[in-house]
Amino acid sequence: MNNMPKVAKTFNRQYTENDRKRGSLGMKNVNLFYGSFQAVKEITLDIHTCSITAIIGPSGCGKSSMLRIFNRMNDLIPSARIEGKVEFGGIDIYEPGVDVVELRKRIGMVFQKPNPFPMSIYDNVAFGPRRHGIRNRFALDEIVEKSLMQAALWDEVKDKMGQSGLSISGGQQQRLCIARVLAVEPEVILMDEPCSALDPIATLKIEDLMSTLASNYTIVIVTHNMQQAARVSDMTAFLMVDDDHAGRLVEYGETAEIFTNPNNKKTEDYITGRFG
Amino acid sequence: MAFFDSSPATGAGSSLKGRPRWGERIIEKVIFLNGVFAIIVLLGVLFILLRQGLPALVETPIHEFLFGTKWYPVSEPPTFGIASFFVSTLWVAGISTLLAVPVGVGAAIYLAEVAPKKVADVVKLLVELLSGFPSVVMGFIGLVLLSPWVRELFNLNTGLTGLTAGIMLSMMSLPIIVSVSEDALRAVPDEFKQAAYGLGSTRWEVIWHVSVPSALSGISAAVMLGVGRAIGETMTVLMVAGGALAMPVSPVDPMTPMTAGIASGIGNAVQGGPQYQALFAIGLILFVMTLFVNLIAARVLEVQKRKFTRE
Numbered sequence: 385m386n387n388m389p390k391v392a393k394t395f396n397r398q399y400t401e402n403d404r405k406r407g408s409l410g411m412k413n414v415n416l417f418y419g420s421f422q423a424v425k426e427i428t429l430d431i432h433t434c435s436i437t438a439i440i441g442p443s444g445c446g447k448s449s450m451l452r453i454f455n456r457m458n459d460l461i462p463s464a465r466i467e468g469k470v471e472f473g474g475i476d477i478y479e480p481g482v483d484v485v486e487l488r489k490r491i492g493m494v495f496q497k498p499n500p501f502p503m504s505i506y507d508n509v510a511f512g513p514r515r516h517g518i519r520n521r522f523a524l525d526e527i528v529e530k531s532l533m534q535a536a537l538w539d540e541v542k543d544k545m546g547q548s549g550l551s552i553s554g555g556q557q558q559r560l561c562i563a564r565v566l567a568v569e570p571e572v573i574l575m576d577e578p579c580s581a582l583d584p585i586a587t588l589k590i591e592d593l594m595s596t597l598a599s600n601y602t603i604v605i606v607t608h609n610m611q612q613a614a615r616v617s618d619m620t621a622f623l624m625v626d627d628d629h630a631g632r633l634v635e636y637g638e639t640a641e642i643f644t645n646p647n648n649k650k651t652e653d654y655i656t657g658r659f660g
Numbered sequence: 661m662a663f664f665d666s667s668p669a670t671g672a673g674s675s676l677k678g679r680p681r682w683g684e685r686i687i688e689k690v691i692f693l694n695g696v697f698a699i700i701v702l703l704g705v706l707f708i709l710l711r712q713g714l715p716a717l718v719e720t721p722i723h724e725f726l727f728g729t730k731w732y733p734v735s736e737p738p739t740f741g742i743a744s745f746f747v748s749t750l751w752v753a754g755i756s757t758l759l760a761v762p763v764g765v766g767a768a769i770y771l772a773e774v775a776p777k778k779v780a781d782v783v784k785l786l787v788e789l790l791s792g793f794p795s796v797v798m799g800f801i802g803l804v805l806l807s808p809w810v811r812e813l814f815n816l817n818t819g820l821t822g823l824t825a826g827i828m829l830s831m832m833s834l835p836i837i838v839s840v841s842e843d844a845l846r847a848v849p850d851e852f853k854q855a856a857y858g859l860g861s862t863r864w865e866v867i868w869h870v871s872v873p874s875a876l877s878g879i880s881a882a883v884m885l886g887v888g889r890a891i892g893e894t895m896t897v898l899m900v901a902g903g904a905l906a907m908p909v910s911p912v913d914p915m916t917p918m919t920a921g922i923a924s925g926i927g928n929a930v931q932g933g934p935q936y937q938a939l940f941a942i943g944l945i946l947f948v949m950t951l952f953v954n955l956i957a958a959r960v961l962e963v964q965k966r967k968f969t970r971e
Contacts, residue, residue, distance in 0.1 A: 455858065457854070457857065457858065460854070460857060485860045485861070485862055486860065487860075488857065488858055488859065488860040489859070489860030492858065492859065493858035495851060495854060495855065495858070497851060499849070499851035499852060499854070499855045500855075501852055501855065501856075501870060501874075502852070502873075502874055503873070511856070511859060511869070512859040512860065514869075515856075515859065515860065515861050515865050515869065516860065561855070564855070564859065565858075565859065568859055568860060
């Protein structure tokens, strides 16, 4: 077990009153299909609030698909179909009558490739609040500043708010995208391999940021990088495909436990680098 | 390992020297000549326009030529003022643009963002078919179907008016507006739309606040190309615009846009005579106008392309 990644911290957060007010997130017996292809099979797990949950697993095991179930981004793919129950704050989010727009406001998403809009840094952060009806310039200024501060980007961009969001570095762009999500004041932030396009220093900055944000937000991150999962997450879910190519949840538990003492042989093989 | 065995003197070096590859050289030359030919044709047209048209602009000073309202080519001495042609062109192209832009951009948004793929494919095919209609057929349709309707509606003596021509032209510039705008909208990276959806935007908000602004320069270029089409079209306006030489004051007056003026006048003009040269001068001004519009369109498309390339 020598070559297992070192675990930087253990799961020791206490639930606060604030946590309980926020919505809980989880899925029960969830199947996801794209046409006749099953991408995700019989997944059941509960996400801990105000902590970081990492979803790991080999390429093509349905990690991203699973993440996108939580904010119904799969709705944008016409052939996608889902079975089972996905609960957020006690509501099945796939029930008819659920407002997807409101759901995505409360469950924000950061994508694999930094994708700021081709508009100014200010307008990027103000995009969400503006869509949700905030027009007052002072209120917007305040939200933009606060969000950029939370995303640890304020000092770097405060003098160039009018510049294009595409003019800053890749790492800064990704933090801008995080600020853009924070501006909507979500409860959950989904991150789909947010560091895969970034260099190691930019990656560390994002990881630090995630740890800071985890005291107020529930974060679910898909990552290819096991060291990253070990470094930042409190809980880890390990997904793998069987012969039918549908992703299954092999093991889910505290990160410290998964990385030092996995229950399943497959998990152990994967995190020790025997495959994947 | 023959390569290492042979000494440089016995040909290992020479084996790296290229063969002449005659085929490639010939193809290169042919393609080069094709390019040169296109430029020669363009310069040739420009040269003829200048040679035939400039004398008229010397004879009649350019401001009198542009702003004069009297076009009496066979009087003694003749007067050449093209203001009514110019104003007619503005009316007709203006009406056409006003009608074609909202419809065309709306259709492009529908095709690129809303329509299911099968519907979009069929509609796009039909729109492109519309651009293949010969302009004389469009003129005929305008003459037979549209002009009686215009005459009835506005209670006129004739249905052949600037409005009639503008409506027909709008249908003819529609395909290019739809097609170029749709391409611009489709070129907006999906990541932008995903990000906007992820922030809790509705489909309409994504279209209006992300797709359209991101594609705006492409859409402007489409509009410019549509305007260029409307300015340059000849046969349809010749058939349905009415052909009156008086200065038009309302859109339902019969008019003669610049293109129609040239086409109707050139048959009666004595080759090399003053009227002949004046018609070429109109052509020269048209050339400058469409060149200008097309240059703006090209420039704007360039901006669009650069917008999505990241440093």
